[in-house]
Amino acid sequence: DVQLVESGGDLVQPGGSLRLSCAASGFAFSTYWMSWVRQAPGKGLEFVANIKDDGSVKNYVGSVKGRFTISRDNARNSVSLQMDSLRAEDTAVYYCARDPFFSSFDSWGPGTLVTVSS
């Protein structure tokens, strides 16, 4: 079975940094694009970033460009999201999602909560 498990969420002060990780299992990780999608408390879903199967292409939503960096380690079946210069509006549950084609997220992790507050 496909499994995605996020970790790394925490309470952090504005301007701080955090690194999220997503451990994948049960599928050929190196053949899939992977994405991060977030959900602010009580709000809807927002695509954050994705990365191509070989790591050669990365895309970011405008509000996180220059602050967040997505990466992957195909040898360890993991994808990460380095979050710098965090703002209150980055507070959300961050989900890791598998993307078989054109952002058709077919598997999601349980999510990890990031809270940005002083």
Next chain:
Amino acid sequence: DVAMTQSPLSLPVTLGQPASISCRSSQSLVHSDGNTYLNWFQQRPGQSPRRLIYKVSNRDSGVPDRFSGSGSGTDFTLKISRVEAEDVGIYYCMQGSYWPTFGQGTKVEIK
């Protein structure tokens, strides 16, 4: 970005009755490859989202056949033929033909 607009945003339904959710995009979702990358997700209370439908009308494995998707161009619909208690949650449409964007969500609850 392509805007996705769902209606209604709240949908009280009687058990066993049908339900329908509309999703409209600000531009046609037909990709240059001829496919329409419109998905539907279900998010039950306290859970992560789960994909129900991809490419407008393709039901995912394990999704009950009471769920169906239809539409084309800019207008899409998710239908539940007979609502069951386990269908309570928020439903999102999402397009992947361009930069991925989600609808606001429709909350389905039992009357």
